[in-house]
Amino acid sequence: MSLVSRQTLSQWLNQSLQVHNFKDYAPNGLQLQGKPTIKKVVMGVTASKAFLEKAAQVKADAVIVHHGWFWKNEDPCITNMKYERIAYAIKQELNVFGYHLPLDAHPEWGNNAQLAKVLDFGVNRVEGQVETCGQGNLVWLGSPPKGKEELGALLQHIETILQRSVLFIGDKTKRVSRIAWCTGGAQGYFDAAIAAGAELFLTGEASEQVFHMAQENGVAFMAAGHHATERYGVQALGEALKAQFPELDVEFIDIPNPV
Ligand SMILES: [Zn+2]
Structure with missing residues (x-):
């Protein structure tokens, strides 16, 4: 051994x-x-x-x-x-x-990268680099999956994949092409996503003011769960670890958290 x-x-x-x-x-x-x-x-x-x-x-x-x-x-x-x-x-x-933060931001194994992969989001790239906004470039920009441009359909898609209900603020009949996301408790970056021209901002948690920001800026908001949006980075890191050290026995254990 x-x-x-x-x-x-x-x-x-x-x-x-x-x-x-x-x-x-x-x-x-x-x-x-x-x-x-x-x-x-x-x-x-x-x-x-x-x-x-x-x-x-x-x-x-x-x-x-x-x-x-x-x-x-x-x-x-x-x-x-x-x-x-x-x-x-x-x-x-x-x-x-x-x-x-290193595991939120990693371009391949990070929570933002992995959430995009799980939810089938397109990731915008500028000269090979991910298009980002917000403090520390922690918010990613991209596009919804093909056929899920209508917010109602996108919401249903996300709820199905994450297996939980998502807090949604906006007009479900609206179609979007430019979306922004940041896993975890990133509701404070909603203004950065709005400034970057996003039509939807997806994060894990919500605060009272996001309702008004969504209403008054006409930008949709989703809170899909802090835990639910951050389950994927550690799993990708675990896979990378197995590839690097085949002698290790690596396992992911999820302790569900409704927040
Ligand atoms: Zn977190």
Whole structure:
């Protein structure tokens, strides 16, 4: 049984995801040190207690998540819920890797790229680069799938694929050709999408003001779930990991979250 060292895995992940290019709200990379060698890796969206328990059940040596720990502005003390998660992971000798913005933005494995793939969106490219807008170029621009240009049909298509209801603001009979999306809690980038000429902005979550922005700008808005839109990046990263290190046993575990 061959194993991969923690350091080798860490270096490959940090390099592949270009973590040095990001200023983020949480540390990217190894957040908690566990066993020095790794065979079983579990991919997930969030390093919650329930997720860590599932990972330990399948004998994970490392977990790789999109939502790790140690967010800016949170209480840094290791107490209560935070203590429970960390104490449990230490007891299980789990390596915990978190990749936030680098995993949203990656041109191939990122959440935006993978959501476009899953939903069959066309991705606009300018001189070979993805057309983006918003802070950190986190919002992608493109087009709806062929035959799904009418917002009502597009909404139904998205609900079917993501297997959940989507909050929709707009006119379902309107046809769109230019759309923008950003996975997760990116409702604050709605104005950037409007400024970039998008006729629809799709993200995970909504805030009160998006209703008025959609109404008054005549731009449709969809909130399709923070978790639901961010399930795909870690899975693509898991596939890339398997290809790079065939000796690893890589599995994705989904802990459903309605938000
Ligand atoms: Zn997120």
